[in-house]
Amino acid sequence: MRRLNLLEETRFEKLPVTVFPNQKVAAKEVAGRIANLIRKKQATGENAVLGLATGVTPIDVYQELIRLHREDGLSFKNVVTFNLDEYYPMKPFAEQSYVRFMNENLFDYIDIDKANVHVPDGTLPLEQIQQYCLEYERKISEQGGLDLQILGIGRTGHIGFNEPGSAPNSGTRLVTLDDLTRSDAARDFGGKENVPTKAITMGIGTIFKAREIILMAWNTKKAPIIKKAVEGEISSEVPATYLQQSDKVEFILDQDAASELTRFNTPWLVRDCVWDEALIKKAVIWLSDTVKRPILKLVEEDYNNNGMAQLATERGPVYDINIRIFNLIQHTISGWPGGKPDADDSQRPERATPSSKRCLLFSPHPDDDVISMGGTFMRLVDQGHEVHVAYQTSGNTAVWDDDALRYVEFVRDFTKSISCDSTGLESIYTAMRQFIESKQPNQPDIPELQTVKGLIRKGEAIAGARFAGVLDENMHFMALPFYERAKVEKPRNYEDDINLTIDLLQKIKPHQIYAAGDFADPHGTHKVCFDIILEALKRLKTTEKWVEDCWLWLYRGAWQEFDIHEIEMAVPLSPKQVLKKRYAIFKHQSQKDRPVFPGEDKREFWVRAEERTRETARAYDRLGMAEYEAIEAFVRWRF
Incomplete structure (x- = not known):
């Protein structure tokens, strides 16, 4: 058998x-x-x-x-x-x-x-x-x-x-x-x-x-x-x-x-299933998409003709299934990502208390914060939460050489114009020019060039976070060592990265953490950064009581999006908020027009981000939910 x-x-x-x-x-x-x-x-x-x-x-x-x-x-x-x-x-x-x-x-x-x-x-x-x-x-x-x-x-x-x-x-x-x-x-x-x-x-x-x-x-x-x-x-x-x-x-x-x-993806098409709530949700969303009808309009014939007769028999009538899944999806939608104060939170994705939370947003690269969850980022600030953002790496590999020269040329000419001594800067500039002219493909930059590129991305990150409303003292530039080591050797030990992350977590003691769960990133940086966060939290959990009350939310955006059945919190954005998020992304000028590592998607990051969040909103609309301009999606990681 x-x-x-x-x-x-x-x-x-x-x-x-x-x-x-x-x-x-x-x-x-x-x-x-x-x-x-x-x-x-x-x-x-x-x-x-x-x-x-x-x-x-x-x-x-x-x-x-x-x-x-x-x-x-x-x-x-x-x-x-x-x-x-x-x-x-x-x-x-x-x-x-x-x-x-x-x-x-x-x-x-x-x-x-x-x-x-x-x-x-x-x-x-x-x-x-x-x-x-x-x-x-x-x-x-x-x-x-x-x-x-x-x-x-x-x-x-x-x-x-x-x-x-x-x-x-x-x-x-x-x-x-x-x-x-x-x-x-x-x-x-x-x-x-x-x-x-x-x-x-x-x-x-x-x-x-x-x-x-x-x-x-x-x-x-x-x-x-x-x-x-x-x-x-x-x-x-x-x-x-x-x-x-x-x-x-x-x-x-x-x-x-x-x-x-x-x-694995649609098991009901090949065998009888054990129908838990997660599988039912996935199957009903799939069925709605397959027959092109909103969830509340699905009928028994739809179930029977698409491999879901067992579900209809065991958990029916189908209209009851439809209502339950419709409500489950509807409850993921929240304009209060930090929780709504003084509200019944039994059907909401986030807790109501404490009403003002310490929120820590980890951004693997200096622009992941605004690209992937810029609307939610700004909403958390606007709703009175203490929002911190931690930029885990410098992102200095993703800056064009000529952009770096342009910034140094500006500083050099500026110091000359105000009669400052620029002798040291001139020698740095000359070294950079000579290196770039003889640079081989994939050759690591000299330290001076790495520093300039890192400062360019740091300045852009500060501008983006300030635009979102974050206080300067709540911006943390971690410069995790693995990122620099990876340019010359394959990192095999992340202890210093983990310890730096532990120190920051102990300092802030957040109620909420947002981390990149977008592992399609062609650099691999997102996955490494996420693993470092998990290991830090795992170690802290044995000694720090606050970790028990800390919720970890994963975001995506620049490279891929969550499937609809996975989403546990959907934060809707108005047209005005979409535009404001776009302006925040524009602060990252070195990544506009033509980023160094675009992946196979040739669109600019702001275009990708808007299209993905708009498609999520359209998918919710097709299921029969309210129609929104865009939706940023999150999945809770239970550790």
């Missing part, structure tokens, strides 16, 4: 998928399988031939393999590796090189014979590449083919660098990179314009010859493409769908990457 149920649950999935609670557990499983293969081959005196991948996805697998080598004695002397791809052109010791990546993340820490390591050569003259690729294929064949190929997946659906349009029988070759792939790599290269347009990659036909194929994916950013690869039709537009034709493949995912698969 269990097997039948599993088949029913996965009937939309066209290849085997295994889902783990998180990427650490999943990566340990993959590393364990690789280790078992290596040991099995050692027992028979054979080589284990591995196809390896680069990028963020396999890093935890490689870390576990290093641990197995150091602590369990796993030897790699019988291992031969072939990497999937390499940028072209690319020098092997360049920061972005996959040769360097593999050395720094695996090969330098295990006992593999470097003669058994193969990574495509990005230094070859163009006319030699075709012959080189044929030779790469021959070397794989000489080893008897790949025993195991591990893969990641790009947001275009590429595996290796087999971009949309790749043929299923393709071999190792030079390819042109998709625009989205280059956008995703922009951070590593110091701007999209520095990302190579080509790469050498194993072909899909080469990958298919492996005796076992494991594709891994972590986090919600990969969820949409995973759904297409697993449940979609086979198409050259999504090369990963070709894997549906293999009987040797398995997708290994964490829960976030699997979240859009039918069995």
Whole structure:
């Protein structure tokens, strides 16, 4: 019976998928399988031939393999590796090189014979590449083919660098990179314009010859493409769908990457469900959107025709379900984000007491506060709360070089005009000019340039917060050390960041905390900042009683928005408030027109923010709620 149920649950999935609670557990499983293969081959005196991948996805697998080598004695002397791809052109010791990546993340820490390591050569003259690729294929064949190929997946659906349009029988070759792939790599290269347009990659036909194929994916950013690869039709537009034709493949995912698969996203379409309030809310919102009718107009036929007959039978009549969910959603709407004084708060998202709260808004970058929750930010101030804002990083990597020079030139010329000694400033300016003229892609700025860029963003943050009504003494510039360390090495310890956060929290003792829950941020800064806050609160909870009464609200905005069923507090904005929020965002002049790292969304931040909040308001309107100009959305984190 269990097997039948599993088949029913996965009937939309066209290849085997295994889902783990998180990427650490999943990566340990993959590393364990690789280790078992290596040991099995050692027992028979054979080589284990591995196809390896680069990028963020396999890093935890490689870390576990290093641990197995150091602590369990796993030897790699019988291992031969072939990497999937390499940028072209690319020098092997360049920061972005996959040769360097593999050395720094695996090969330098295990006992593999470097003669058994193969990574495509990005230094070859163009006319030699075709012959080189044929030779790469021959070397794989000489080893008897790949025993195991591990893969990641790009947001275009590429595996290796087999971009949309790749043929299923393709071999190792030079390819042109998709625009989205280059956008995703922009951070590593110091701007999209520095990302190579080509790469050498194993072909899909080469990958298919492996005796076992494991594709891994972590986090919600990969969820949409995973759904297409697993449940979609086979198409050259999504090369990963070709894997549906293999009987040797398995997708290994964490829960976030699997979240859009039918069995997780809309489970009522594949099985009977345990209908708790959260699932009912999600299903009714989905049904309203599917049949294009407000919640209070949904009828039994809608439920029965869309996989929700069980809900109608167990919890009906359906009109009672409709009213309950309508009220539940309506109660998320509040113009009092800090709680409404002297009001019944049993149906409100925030507590009424204390009527005047200490509110601490954490902003990972200097502009996340006004971009993501500017309207709520100003409303908290206007309603008399003690509002603090903590800018967690300097954001100095996101300022154009010429903007930095322009500011220093102003100060230099200003000091000359009032007859001040500008000798020291002149030497700083000269050093900056010389550095910028010879600056290499992704090269960390010299300290003077970092300082200027940080001061530019600090000044903009002050202007934005003042416009929102925050007192100068309630602005906190934390300059968390991890942000600067990340420019020269991968941070592995965040103790100083956590301690700085603990100190600030103890100083303010907030009743409310607002933190960025927008983990689609291409920098990764939001997630790191959020984890630091959580760890600080976790430690404080054991000793500080005020933490028990502190509510943590997550906001989004610049990069993505919460799904409607997730929202627990919806703060409506009037047209006037939307305009005022826009002016606050405009204070961040270095981020206007063309930010350094825009992600794949090319719109200006203020446009993104307005469109997202307007779409949230439209979604509430479609459900049958009151019509608002815009809505900022929040989810409470219970820790």
